[in-house]
Amino acid sequence: MHAALRGIVFGTVTLSLALTTAACGSADQADGKDSGKDKKGPLTIGLLLPENQTARYERFDKPLLEKKIKELAGKDTRILYSNAKQDANLQQQQAETMVTKKVDALIVDAVDAKSIASSVKKADDADIPVVAYDRLAEGPIKAYTSVDNPRVGKIQATSLLKELGDKAEDGKIVMMNGSVTDPNAKMYKEGAHSVLDGKVKVGKEYDTKEWKPENANGNMKGALSSLGKKNIVGVYSANDGMAGGIITALKGAGFTKDDMPPVTGQDAELNAVQRILSDEQFMSVYKPYVPETSAAAEFAVALAKGEKLDDIATSKTDSSSQKDIPTKIVTPLPLVKGDIKKYVGKSGFFTAKEICTSKFKKACDEAGIK
Known part of the structure; x- marks a missing residue:
């Protein structure tokens, strides 16, 4: 881990x-x-x-x-x-x-x-x-x-804080929560806040309609416009689909994988696993x-x-x-780059063939996934 x-x-x-x-x-x-x-x-x-x-x-x-x-x-x-x-x-x-x-x-x-x-x-x-x-x-x-839905939010928030380190004091994070019609979204949010509150400043926070990536993308563009690119040090995203929309907005604002603020996720979706391998998304949550x-x-x-x-x-x-x-x-489990190898091919996860397409072959080789 x-x-x-x-x-x-x-x-x-x-x-x-x-x-x-x-x-x-x-x-x-x-x-x-x-x-x-x-x-x-x-x-x-x-x-x-x-x-x-x-x-x-x-x-x-x-x-x-x-x-x-x-x-x-x-x-x-x-x-x-x-x-x-x-x-x-x-x-x-x-x-x-x-x-x-x-x-x-x-x-x-x-x-x-x-x-x-x-x-x-x-x-x-x-x-x-x-x-x-x-x-x-x-x-x-x-x-x-x-x-364990509150634990999901706690895993995401704890991961984000540890990755930020001293940067948590230097800027603000954006919180992209899920849909208000989903009772789980409330528990993710509460779990995350129980860890983040008092440890980092939340510059903008959204409840994302229908969990849609395009809505998260629009929200992130609004946060970038309001807070300014230099002031955003991390993004709490409640799931991987929204993380994809958020990362697209961050790229559009000029961020590259070398200076991308850490973005969380959930569900260990294939696209997210590939983004984690290629250092665009920081982490996800794997739910067995x-x-x-x-x-x-x-x-x-x-x-x-x-x-x-x-x-x-x-x-x-x-x-x-x-x-x-x-x-x-x-019980859900954290998933960062170093964790992917141990889950590959297991029931409920992806095979190396699915993950390691030509675009991600180098990243897979570096992570020891074959």
Whole structure:
């Protein structure tokens, strides 16, 4: 691991989101109860993913989820899949189509955690259990799995501060947070601020609409105009897609890889891994997709069969509309240039052939990737 990141130790984070004083539901499985289902014949599992701009969903999440579901429930299991392409209204329609088709369980990675609640309620009314995947949706969710989201923000911020060193006192950083409709974005931001506040000046901070790289690019251009190129010493970017848009703006302002301020990221996307190898992007956060997708598949199949979740869940989570949701949380890992070699070729990461195209061959050779 890069020396700047050694010694990062975070305590266990207990997830508890936005408790309200209003009466809240409780997931049936939290008390070890089952739904009483006795499913005969092949299962049908619905899968709704939020967007396709972030490469991870089609490249890793979807195939890994499908593989694990069929491994658990049999090769004859039907998997109905839809991608919302960052459209919350479209995702609601897709969810309601799944209800109409009477799937046995539904896995949802919500575009908008609040607006999907009505669709989750319709599924619940139809006796279709819903698993919240990666983002905690509102409504009567029966199970939830994600990464340790506050830790993601802490990893990014700690990495950035260590890379800045004394430069943290010499200028300002720009914070490019994610979309306000994504509950994870709030946790990344809070985690980052818990590390950065009082250690570095934040010159500009943005909540980036729909996580879109072009919106991050526009925001970064505005920050450069407002703060001045010489005053920006680093950029906190909540994910890799936005980091790409930010780096394009920085290049347009005259920065080269030799004087590029460190830019963070998340998701370990292929383009980001290549940017890290070529010293354009400083770091990303690698989220092990196999344990996260496996947990979602295990929850969905167990719920579809009416089985208990006690052996799958490792904790419980509260949303503003639901208490004691059976939960499994996965630990994210920092990814800097020196870390890439150890992940190459592993499940949920890229092969050397994918990374080391002709443009990046020299950088791969220097990093010992073959």
